[in-house]
Amino acid sequence: MTTGSTGMNSLEAASARGLLRAPLFHFLVLGFAGFAVAAVTRGPEASPLAVDAAPASPYEIVLDSWDIARLVSDYKLETGLAAGEDDKEALIATWADEEMLFREAMARGLYVMDSAIAMRLSTKMAFLDEAGEFSTDRARIERAVELGLHRDDIVVRRILVQKMKLVAALQAGADKVSDEELASWFAANRERFRQPPRVELEQLFFGSDEGAMARAGETLAGIRSGALDEEGARALSRPLASSPRLAAADENEIRKYFGDAFATEALTGADGPWRGPIRSAYGVHLLRTSNRIESALPGLDAVRSAALAAIRGEKRKAAVEKKLDDLRQRYTVRVEPEGVGLAAS
């Protein structure tokens, strides 16, 4: 939610999904082929930061010192921070990226069928159209674009940048995840789903009084010699609020019930026979571990929905980055040492 990043943040990602579900956007995608043809024939149009700046080729982005000053002051307004030289470069790069996306969006006609853009352009045009020459929304919108009214409208610009990111994500099929993709993503990211080691843990509690250690020791001796069976041993123990048996406890769970030292002991000692006495936060215990499950990586099926949620986010981000990389190859960014035209005066 801060400036300085050209990737999609989570808000934009959500935004992508929302718009992708909207009927409006389905229309847009269906009509996409037609606009693509138009784009090839027309190419992107220049949309300089200041409409009065030096004419630039469709693939050239020009900023002057006045433009940069505005970026810096916007940044200050938004973050309260003065931009250093590095920050300035980042601000210019961000602006240039957005400008590329904006131009590409215009070239694809993405402004058509957007109710918010239509409303703004129509309203602006109606204001200028004193003679009432353009009687329909459509006519007003077309004229507004001819006049370039969309170029310095920050709302239109923002929406188009966002839409272009969506198109990039859509083109790359970011929301469609194939089984193969899922499998290969999962293979590369499996570690984040690693399950901790777990054991089945049974314990007998003997209290915290002076005799507890001795009673626990005697009970253990009784078990080992066969003089005490399990039931007999349990009868000598005392209750705790937790269950006497934890079916598959990891370190956090054992810590929760018994404290740090006990957890370490439980997880490092040998499985099988009763062992102890050991101390917990509450007193003295005997314990037995079994059915150890070593730390493991779950299968894909077990984490499919979480993986899909993560992978879609990553793909959307990557698709936008890829699109921007392509665009950066095609566009040049030129910084004029001084302002030109009206902006400099």
Next chain:
Amino acid sequence: MKLFIQDAAHAAATVVRRTASALVLALVLAPACSAEAAPEQDWTRTETRDDCADYDPLRQPFFGETHIHTAYSMDALFVRTRTDPRDAYVFAKGGLLDLPPYDAGGVALRTGQLQRPLDFTAITDHSEAFGEAVHCLTEGLEGYNHSLCQGLRDVIAREFVGAPAEIPQEFVNLLLPLSIASPNHLPFCGPDDEYCLREASLIWQDTQEAAEEHYDRTDTCNFTTFNAYEWTYQPNQANQHRNVIFRNDAVPALPISAVDANTPSELWDMLEAACTDGEPGCEFLTIPHNPNVSNGLMFATTQYDGTPWDTASAERRARVEPLVEMVQHKGESECRLGVGGSTDEECGFEKLRRLTLFSEYTEELPPARSYVREGLKQGLRIERDLGTNPYRVGMIGATDGHASAAGATEEEDHAVIGHQGILDSLPDSMVSPYGPSGIQTNPGGLAVLWAEENSRDALFAAMQRREAYATSGTRPIVRFFAGRIPEDLCSDPEYVDKAYDAGVPMGGVLAPVNGKKSPTFTVLAQKDSATGASDLQKVEIVKLWIGKDRLAREEVITIAGDGDNGASVNTDTCEQIGTGAESLCTVWSDPNFRIEQRALYYARVIENPTCRWSTYVCNDAGVDCEGEVIPEGFEECCNPVWPRTVKERAYTSPIFYTPENIGLAKAKLRFEESPLGRLQAQVLVGLAPRDLDPAANDITIELGDDAPAWTGTIPAGTLEEKKAGRKWLLKDPDGANDGIRKLILVVNGKGTTKLKFDARDIDVSGIPAADGDLALRVASGDFDSTDTRPWILDGSSLASVR
């Protein structure tokens, strides 16, 4: 086996169920299974996920957070929180969290981390301004250049030098439209609020996706997330907020915000329409917080809009609102010295000195029903008059933090992490006298749920049945049961099995299971297991009841430990002095129990004192109040209003003794020539249901296994009224009414009712002649009650155990 009435999710409906207008006696035999002591699982799985390997039929305590805000909350933006729900989940699971301020490169200058991960978290961002927040921060959106948004960005951009004495005007301007009696979306939201709802829907979707990404659906069941949000209604700053929590991923398309719903009942109406009835599989519950700043409205004598409670409304509130936030960073809401006549010395804990959400400091006491204890009393009063208790709430704690730091409740950590973003980034700001941060506030608490496993279905069911407790932030483990608890249970290694077998757990509804004698109660409390955690000082029972004079009363009884154990703290070093108990366990019965008296009991577990969070801050700053070394900005450190130590604590959900229930005094079932038998029973009803009128209602007796094996009906008017309104009799040597030869119904002056009957030559072939649990059910019009207990075979008879 299930004993008594413990289906808390439907408890209100169970105790006083409006079904048949007949007095029904049903004797149901369950399979003989004395070894099976675990409670019945009362939920089924509603989602696709692995079964949990760590399933425990005796239930486990899961520690979590039900109230945390991220950058998706407008007010969190004001304190410069930049982290989102994903970051909050990472923090809850033990990861690092970025905290403001940030440097020019966007790198956080502070980070925080929990000492121990949580088991579950519900992220509850304010739904009202979901969309507005995006507009204000996203250049190009319609609202971005609106003066309200510029105001927000101005505040964010200002150099932070300390907590301001007044809430920034920009904050007030922005949130005022959302804080009035009929809140509105902000003026830049466009026609029909379209612009803002469009963005809100994206935020809501992202909130859901974050929850999905962090929910552990594998068999490790390590972490559970909930889809949730906060309904933020606060007319004139009188807090009515509710956190809305959904059972699974079936949720409405948009949250129902305070713009949509202006009263709690409207909220529930709309949630029922959009969720319960509108979205397959959707279930919700709501959790109110901060009754302490509700101006007495959270537990009012009437419904919120002033209409009197009726049965349907009261039942609904009890059903959809099973819990209340007992403690959070804007103060603890249990009780207050002097409020409701309370002389409870432990009521001083973390009291916010404000009457409403953001009002001025005051020592004036808020209205009584701004505290949970008075709310619970009010619930008993309403139940007395109406037969249904709308305020049958259990207890949880939460933080309500606004910097994504879910479950950050440790006192010492709080001095570093805080809950209020930038406001807690400077030590003098943390201990400033000004709200919403500052020295008045505290680290908040945790919710603890007793559930079979760590999954959404299991945790949601625990919330619904109120098997939950609140802590003030530490992690003690507390069990609480009532029923026919054996006196020696605390030395019994099978404590938990037997307690479930013989009683109801916290949150449950209790019948007069011991007749006129008190039910028995047991608390088993263990200290927080962390290294260096405080010992326990004492366990108390808080009893609330309606007296003979119809006034609500309270009594606080120490049942274990020692409140005067001499433990203290060196507040210069925060070193604890003296010890307490690692664990405390006792079985207790109420010497003042009266079978006809409506009451509830909850347990409070108090720890030895430790340093309050502010003492760490003040000590670090070199404050020495006695030596009069008080650096500028730290004056409040030496204000005696703020204690230097605290006694952390846990509060269990109450067990509700409801006298309109039966307890089986004695009963015998004799097996005669197969398939015939004879049943004789004597039943006590603590308080006769008001419409108990054998002249108007049929009497039906049922005897059977899962399905009735034998049914007897005595039509209305069959009983002979021997004493007007007090005593009725049936003598019928022929047993024309399904074998019932004799039946006596006696109501004494206090309303306690004795019911004796003798049924002969009835078909008992459906009941095995063996030891086992039997359930006796009595119902009459508004009345429906069940008694379950072991029956023991003695020769050719089964006799109920006392």
